[in-house]
Amino acid sequence: MTSQFYIVLNQVLVFGILMLIGFVMAKVKVLTQDVLNGVSKLIVQLLLPCMVFHLIIGNGITIDHLLANRSYALGALLFFAVLCILGYAMAGACHMHATGRDMFANQQKLSKWLRVLLVPSYPGNTAGPEFTYSEPQLDIVGAEWINGENLSVYGMSAVAYFFAADLMEKLDVPVGILNASLGGTAIATWLSREAIDGDEKVKNDQTSNDDYISLSEWDSVKQNIYSDMTANYNHKIAALGNFRPSGMIWYQGESDVGRNAERYSRAFDLMQVSYSKHFGYENELMPVIFSQLASYVYSDDILVIANRNMVFTDIQQARPESRATIAIYDVPLTYIPEAGAIHPECKKAIAFFASGCYICICVKNNRF
Numbered sequence: 070m071t072s073q074f075y076i077v078l079n080q081v082l083v084f085g086i087l088m089l090i091g092f093v094m095a096k097v098k099v100l101t102q103d104v105l106n107g108v109s110k111l112i113v114q115l116l117l118p119c120m121v122f123h124l125i126i127g128n129g130i131t132i133d134h135l136l137a138n139r140s141y142a143l144g145a146l147l148f149f150a151v152l153c154i155l156g157y158a159m160a161g162a163c164h165m166h167a168t169g170r171d172m173f174a175n176q177q178k179l180s181k182w183l184r185v186l187l188v189p190s191y192p193g194n195t196a197g198p199e200f201t202y203s204e205p206q207l208d209i210v211g212a213e214w215i216n217g218e219n220l221s222v223y224g225m226s227a228v229a230y231f232f233a234a235d236l237m238e239k240l241d242v243p244v245g246i247l248n249a250s251l252g253g254t255a256i257a258t259w260l261s262r263e264a265i266d267g268d269e270k271v272k273n274d275q276t277s278n279d280d281y282i283s284l285s286e287w288d289s290v291k292q293n294i295y296s297d298m299t300a301n302y303n304h305k306i307a308a309l310g311n312f313r314p315s316g317m318i319w320y321q322g323e324s325d326v327g328r329n330a331e332r333y334s335r336a337f338d339l340m341q342v343s344y345s346k347h348f349g350y351e352n353e354l355m356p357v358i359f360s361q362l363a364s365y366v367y368s369d370d371i372l373v374i375a376n377r378n379m380v381f382t383d384i385q386q387a388r389p390e391s392r393a394t395i396a397i398y399d400v401p402l403t404y405i406p407e408a409g410a411i412h413p414e415c416k417k418a419i420a421f422f423a424s425g426c427y428i429c430i431c432v433k434n435n436r437f
Contacts, residue, residue, distance in 0.1 A: 182243040183217025183234060187225055188305050190251045190294065202300040203287035205261070205307030226250040228320050228360075231420030232427075239424060247314060249305040255324045256336045257298040259306065264343035265298060271339050274332040295324070306347070313349045316356035316427055320419075322381070323362060326373060330380045337384050341391070354391040356430045358423045359384075361397040393426035395419055 091108070189211040217234060225248045233246040257265075257280060265272050265281075275281035275298055282298055294300045319340075325333050345355040361378040378397065385394040397419075 179217035184245040186247045188212050188249040202292045205303045209308045227416035228420045231417045232423045235424040254295050258301040261302045262299045319359040356391050358393050358426050360395040395422045
């Protein structure tokens with residue numbers, strides 16, 4: 070038994086050394102990703118089965134021999150277990166900082182067909198003294214276009230990235246996406262002053278909660294991009310007016326859970342109407358795809374999320390020709406309440422649902 074263990078250990082060490090060499094060569098970029106993928110397929114699909122077959126035949130091992138000598142079976146299981154452990158360890162090390170090219174098989178399409186405009190965020194007015202949230206900006210400080218192959222998914226909304234990449238693959242067309250996302254924000258921060266002042270009910274909603282900020286008050290109020298009305302519209306959306314996006318993903322709502330549901334619905338309606346006008350839609354509304362919220366515990370009221378998600382359903386049904394909502398309960402969630410996780414982990418699944426919804430709306434309205 071001991072000698073057989075050392076034989077197995079010797080084989081495992083050989084594999085471990087080869088994996089280590091491959092890992093180092095990949096890190097220093099001696100081998101490209103295409104070469105690594107090809108080598109992996111060669112080893113797993115051809116060389117490894119041939120080696121196992123050779124060892125079995127060369128040692129005269131038969132089924133009867135295996136049944137009579139259990140040490141062979143034990144050694145094989147040990148060999149397989151060690152290989153699995155090494156494989157998981159190496160995979161984790163190699164993909165810890167995975168980029169867009171690792172997520173989809175067609176890397177050439179990601180490089181040539183997917184473009185993302187990253188619109189940066191400047192909480193605390195860190196863009197410089199000339200920058201302000203109080204007025205619509207004519208330019209976006211620090212924005213840049215990045216192709217899908219080189220884009221780090223940690224630098225943008227995961228839902229937005231996977232949505233764009235999946236849309237590219239499903240439609241087989243180039244896709245560009247404007248990523249203006251920022252977590253932890255209220256819906257009022259994404260509305261323009263012109264829109265709020267032009268809607269009496271929404272303006273009253275802001276005023277009744279002491280959330281309305283007049284132009285004269287901006288100098289005396291510490292600018293907060295997460296809560297101050299118009300802040301993100303001025304900072305991120307206003308300068309994008311020369312684009313004509315064919316739709317919008319709206320993945321927000323957590324910061325407004327404790328607020329009146331009707332107030333949120335009115336703000337959502339105003340956002341879609343005003344954005345449609347801002348982006349050049351004349352006789353139609355820009356499509357909006359949005360998701361229900363994950364089952365985070367906001368308060369002692371266990372129905373608060375269910376009630377808010379019903380609001381999202383009502384919002385969608387009010388204008389079904391230009392809106393689609395993702396029922397979060399249909400999406401497989403990896404959710405750990407005790408860790409304080411407010412978002413579902415499976416952003417890719419939500420993005421794929423969103424791309425399917427978007428295609429349905431666009432086909433229905435002959436948008437492409």
